[in-house]
Amino acid sequence: MTMAEPAVNPLRTGMRLNRAADPCAVVVFGATGDLTARKLMPALYNLARERLLPGGFSVVGFARRDWTDEQFRAAMKEGVTKFSREPLQEELWESFARGLHYVSGTFDDAQAYAKLAERLAKQDIAHGAAGNRLFYLATPPDAYAMIAQRLGEAQLATPQAGNWTRLVVEKPFGRDLTSARALDQSIGNVFRERYIYRIDHYLGKETVQNIMVFRFGNGIFEPVWNRRYVDNVQVSVAETVGVEGRGGYYEESGALRDMVQNHLMQVLALVAMEPVASFRGDAVRDEKAKVFHAVKAIEDVGRDTVRAQYSAGAIMGAMVPGYREEQGVAPDSHTETYAAIKLEVENWRWSGVPFYLRVGKRLPKRATEVAITFKTAPLQLFRQMGGDNPTPNLLVLRIQPDEGISLRFGAKVPGTRSDVRPVNMDFRYGSSFGVEPPEAYERLLLDAMLGDSTLFTRWDGVEAAWELLTPVLDGWADGASPIKQYEAGSWGPDAARELIERDGREWHRM
Ligand code: BG6
Numbered sequence: 001m002t003m004a005e006p007a008v009n010p011l012r013t014g015m016r017l018n019r020a021a022d023p024c025a026v027v028v029f030g031a032t033g034d035l036t037a038r039k040l041m042p043a044l045y046n047l048a049r050e051r052l053l054p055g056g057f058s059v060v061g062f063a064r065r066d067w068t069d070e071q072f073r074a075a076m077k078e079g080v081t082k083f084s085r086e087p088l089q090e091e092l093w094e095s096f097a098r099g100l101h102y103v104s105g106t107f108d109d110a111q112a113y114a115k116l117a118e119r120l121a122k123q124d125i126a127h128g129a130a131g132n133r134l135f136y137l138a139t140p141p142d143a144y145a146m147i148a149q150r151l152g153e154a155q156l157a158t159p160q161a162g163n164w165t166r167l168v169v170e171k172p173f174g175r176d177l178t179s180a181r182a183l184d185q186s187i188g189n190v191f192r193e194r195y196i197y198r199i200d201h202y203l204g205k206e207t208v209q210n211i212m213v214f215r216f217g218n219g220i221f222e223p224v225w226n227r228r229y230v231d232n233v234q235v236s237v238a239e240t241v242g243v244e245g246r247g248g249y250y251e252e253s254g255a256l257r258d259m260v261q262n263h264l265m266q267v268l269a270l271v272a273m274e275p276v277a278s279f280r281g282d283a284v285r286d287e288k289a290k291v292f293h294a295v296k297a298i299e300d301v302g303r304d305t306v307r308a309q310y311s312a313g314a315i316m317g318a319m320v321p322g323y324r325e326e327q328g329v330a331p332d333s334h335t336e337t338y339a340a341i342k343l344e345v346e347n348w349r350w351s352g353v354p355f356y357l358r359v360g361k362r363l364p365k366r367a368t369e370v371a372i373t374f375k376t377a378p379l380q381l382f383r384q385m386g387g388d389n390p391t392p393n394l395l396v397l398r399i400q401p402d403e404g405i406s407l408r409f410g411a412k413v414p415g416t417r418s419d420v421r422p423v424n425m426d427f428r429y430g431s432s433f434g435v436e437p438p439e440a441y442e443r444l445l446l447d448a449m450l451g452d453s454t455l456f457t458r459w460d461g462v463e464a465a466w467e468l469l470t471p472v473l474d475g476w477a478d479g480a481s482p483i484k485q486y487e488a489g490s491w492g493p494d495a496a497r498e499l500i501e502r503d504g505r506e507w508h509r510m
Pocket of ligand 1: 368
């Protein structure tokens with residue numbers, strides 16, 4: 001795998017039918033916020049650079065600040081200059097920026113929505129957006145219901161004949177089962193489910209999509225992808241960063257809500273789901289929903305979950321403060337920055353195979369991996385070097401940052417004896433394809449414009465994930481699995497090691 005294959009543009013291929021998006025206007029609520037500058041605008045700019053945006057494309061930023069179009073464009077230029085994966089090209093920026101507009105208003109102000117409607121109508125004429133709208137909620141989640149309601153009242157949620165109107169909603173979708181249901185109802189009063197695109201940016205990552213390609217685009221893995229051959233599955237997300245100035249948000253969230261309910265559960269579903277017959281319509285989301293519904297309720301929160309918080313320590317040689325010393329965090333906070341959890345998928349394929357999930361901030365390195373450990377050979381015929389137990393085959397899907405896949409197996413050590421040592425077969429995206437993968441938001445924004453919701457989460461999946469995890473949050477609130485501390489720069493609390501060692505297994509070393 002050393003020879004570079006011809007460069008391909010992953011956004012032009014992929015699982016989507018090759019077709020162009022209709023002319024449309026993207027309306028970003030929360031346009032002056034961090035997400036817009038850091039992710040959305042760079043993604044749109046890069047889509048423009050790749051010539052993947054439709055003709056007649058325009059953007060309207062909506063937020064409280066009293067900005068003009070010019071001020072909005074300048075702020076967005078700064079964001080793109082700083083965060084785009086490709087350097088900003090002046091000429092391209094100029095033509096892209098002509099399509100950027102701004103409307104100022106508070107999210108509950110009905111008049112501001114009337115102004116927005118007027119602006120959009122004008123833009124339809126100026127840019128030829130043809131009345132198609134993509135509303136993007138990049139605001140704090142407590143504004144979602146209000147914005148949907150006001151869009152409905154301003155007649156902006158219902159498309160004119162022949163046009164479309166879609167709503168993209170950022171995570172978190174609710175903070176537990178009850179609030180998620182209430183939010184679903186408020187939004188559902190205005191938008192039908194098929195027009196709601198709930199973003200989980202992990203689904204936009206190339207390597208996450210590749211889980212499906214790896215499993216269903218190859219003949220040799222599926223036969224062993226089950227309880228007969230798999231011993232356990234681990235999904236791990238390690239981050240070196242702390243709460244990055246988002247202490248206020250994070251205090252209300254914690255690792256379980258921030259990462260497990262969405263990103264990790266989505267990855268688990270892709271690993272565990274049954275093959276689909278096509279990528280059309282709801283096929284993938286139907287299969288994922290079946291997985292969520294097959295996950296067994298956690299009976300003993302104290303035994304099967306661990307939560308912990310980082311204390312001060314060193315990350316790559318630099319001292320960092322503990323979570324409780326971060327800005328916006330209560331000095332006696334009980335919010336978890338680390339969570340580990342054991343789940344079981346109770347169906348014919350997976351019954352008896354544990355799925356271990358773990359996620360943490362301020363860990364020694366940044367890595368997201370799925371590790372599938374296989375059962376060992378029924379007979380131990382060869383001498384294992386450096387230990388009595390045979391090393392099991394291990395398949396690691398490296399989601400990031402060193403994107404690739406490796407398979408560990410035993411090989412004969414050269415010499416006159418039959419000694420065995422584990423070795424790795426390794427695939428790396430970088431060396432095989434030689435192109436920089438697009439950012440998750442590029443793929444997802446394009447799909448939303450194309451009306452392809454495969455990589456967005458559907459309400460039944462979101463609800464099932466909350467159904468499963470709300471009892472964990474409730475158990476924790478009642479004192480089950482008391483919060484532990486771990487030093488920043490360590491691999492988490494001892495309790496997480498104990499959780500898996502109790503089953504005679506260990507966490508895969510990342
Ligand atoms: C976000 C979380 O959804 O994902 C952050 O809110 C987290 O807390 C981030 O840092 C991780 O995303 P990525 O793409 O860097 O793995």
